[in-house]
Amino acid sequence: MPPANRHEPKRAKSSHSDYSVTEFLAEFPDDAACLEHLWRTRYSPDGEHAHCPRCDGEKVFKRYATKQGRQSWTCTACGLHVHPTAGTIFAKSSTSLKLWFHAMYLMTSTRCGISAKQLERELGVHYKTAWRMFNKIRTELMKDDALPLKGNVEIDETGVHGRPRGPKMTKKEAAQWRERQVSVLGMVERGGRVKLRVIESRRGEPLSGAVRANVNPDAIMFTDDWGAYKPLAREYAGHNVINHSAGVYVWGDIHTNTIEGFFGNLKTGMRGAYKAVSQKWLQSYLDEYAWRYNHRTYGPRAMFHALLDEAAR
Template sequence: MANRTIKVQNQSTKNDAVITELPAACADERAAVEFMEKQRWGGFPACPHCGDIDVYQMKNLNTGQRQANYRWRCHGCKQQFSVRVGTVFEDSRIPLRHWCYAFWRASTSKKGVSALEIKRQTSLSYKSALFMLHRIQFAMQDVHTTMNKLSGDVEVDEVYIGGKPRFKLFGKSAPRKDKPAVVALVERGGCVHAQPVANVTGKTLKDVIRKNVEISARILTDELQAYSGLEKEFAGGHETVCHPRGEYARGDVTTNTVEGFFSIVRRGLDGIYHSVSKEYLPLYLNEFSFRYDFRNLDDGERTRLAIRRANGKRLTYKEQIE
């Protein structure tokens, strides 16, 4: 019991340090570089080109201070690098202190932070602020694999972004060409997977469920006919609630959790971002899913995790719009 107490205390101290360091990192470029290096490498910098840890800081021969570009050099491959290399902010001329601010706000604001707000706080152009926001959202994504599929009780629901009736009647599945459809799968007490879909037909929705949910799971949905037959594919079965009859819970059979997630998404898209194009919608879903998945972490640890996820990811403009 004593060891557990010490571990919790140390964790709290570590997280408090992140929150303490962030304001300075958002105000001073050198502090921002050192903060990013600490979060990315944890005190053990490694060459992003060859992986060698035999590296050293490049310093001014006259002053002994770090060079203005804050570069490192690898003894192994002889290449130079900075903390930016191999991340979503590689080749960006935006100061790292602004990246620190944007990561902080995007990780900790419940409904998100708009590019316009980032512009106001950093004095960057709107285009640069949006550039940062989209790349941070890209960094936040998590690739679902067979090792981390959703399990247990998994609630599934779909919405048309821009509005869905409170009472989903039989005409619910009628196409709404002006509004993109999004499906979300939430593991109770766990993570969420959300993505845009071309339509809400049985084939489309079931393909998403099969790809992201363990076959041992129990699937919970509303009465939409597209979900019928799932009980034959998942060992936990498939149970539904019938909203047109006013049924929203029957014992532990409910879709309230996934509907709660969509409520957060809607409030963020309507209240913070106002308008999101279909092309960029996946990036915004990354952001909402990230904050939901790590809702039990404190702000410092969530920011730390977002920054670490930037490692090994790059997003070009061409990739962004495809």
């Protein structure tokens, strides 16, 4: 279990209401129920009528199993088959829908996330299968929405280390370890969404380019007095600077406490749920963490269904 986190932002009451595994399994007891859900969500709200592209009109569809055991719905007027998983992350997967749904349930039912190793244990699948599902869900369903942040936006950067190899590092090893430190830029709307980006450098274009790409020019920026933010000031509606280098952390509503608190949680989460996050997967880890934060007011059931809706798009 990840350590309890005292920096955790206050959550909406609804998020404490439980969505137990029993309730989840009652809703999705088998592959057929999962498929039916995709069919209704993607094609047929009443489960029977859908738009047939070949007939170019609304027709009655009947469920039908192919010889390979693959389920599809067939247009009763022209015989066209519709596969509810087409174009989703479940298409062409040999893993059952029930396991996919269960993996999504597990990934949304813990506060700090779950590792592929934990999925392997909970689902009773091979590690490779667990990792593939985990990675697909994370990179395809929890990816950033690409909508720029607006309003009052706090921006800050932090260094993320890989795990040191052991407690007794030589000076050289310690230096190499510091060199591998990666900078992460965090941008958060006060009371709203967060975006995280791995950046090559905390200076110049890598930093300012990431801000421009993720924060709307109408926004009011809140940053510390790090020089790399200064050139951005004239491109934004406002820029409030808190003078950290002079030891000032809050001046009225000028502070970067939201993003700093977020970074604190992020680092605790990284220590808890994952043994180490390699650089290769860091951005997708950050996206998953941001996704969770951006759905923080959802209860567990709503969070699972938000992920499911993303999968059913």
